[in-house]
Amino acid sequence: MNQHSEPVILLGGGGHARVLIDLLLESGTCSLSGILDPDLAIGSQVKGVPVLGTDKELPALREQGIGHAIVAVGSTRSTQFRRTLFEQVRELGFQQPALVHSSAILSPSVSLAEGVQVMAGAIIQTETRLGAGVVVNTGARIDHDCEIRQHAFLAPGVILSGGVTVGENAFLGAGAVVIQGRHIGANAVVAAGAVVVRDVEDGALVKGVPAK
Template structure:
């Protein structure tokens, strides 16, 4: 389900990543009902109404007449809030696609995803629930992006790459064709990945080097 001009969308979270989402919503012709956050933000570049924390009872009333999108870059927090809101509302988050994105008609898109400005998704790509394909990333044929993963700005995934759930691929990272990257992985900015990556590790450098385990 993508945002439509007929129904406003409420943003969950409103800071750096939220600004990217708000811009994409407006450029796609959508309307923003306002934003939920723990507190009202002093910085409000899009002049959005503050709706309070998403955990309050009044939030359910707002979300009965508006779609919602979890505009939070952190994978684990985005997943936790998305699952809680899906349970509260009985429906998944809408998806936001910037009009400049290039997406093959054979791409499979789940719910609650962001396809940001100038992202390219080539044939037979599949993007899981709640994933982010950020600004100018390039995702080539038959890649699989797991739920709540985040492909950073300018990252390049060659064909047949698999990215596990909750994994973060840093800005301008490059992943060789046919590579499998596990779940809960961090790939550092500019990293060149030339062999498979196991779950739960942090890799950096060219070629990749494991520097730590997240868990």
């Protein structure tokens, strides 16, 4: 996002949104214009940010000159809803900035695509690539040469050793560990606390130590 203040809309007003509000306010790079969330009353507020309605308001807000939108819903196993919102705002012409908390540590060679969100305390090492819409949550650690493909979601405390590939739309639960060189398939789910020592197939659910 540009260094001057940019108006931005958040899609979602729950816990993930509140974390992002703190990140954005601390960064000082945007003006929080409002929240769209069908479960919240119009006119209510989330951490001082007004609720404006639902995603049906997006075209009008775009016409009013708001050019940035952020997918601010979290994920519990399925990342599909986040992806749907991401594609919706992209089609309407909104920009979706990559967001990085000031306490996160990223190698200068890390690649961040559109809409990436890196939360407080995350560490991402050299030559790692994060695809569009990826979330690296609080305290996650990603070592060198990893590839996290679009719309994958890494919950708090996930650890990836070097050379790991995470397929698109995959979900890794809190505290999951993946040893070096493994591949997590597209749409796969790795349960919280699992230790992955072999490749995970597309669409699979694995859990336990070692993960099966």
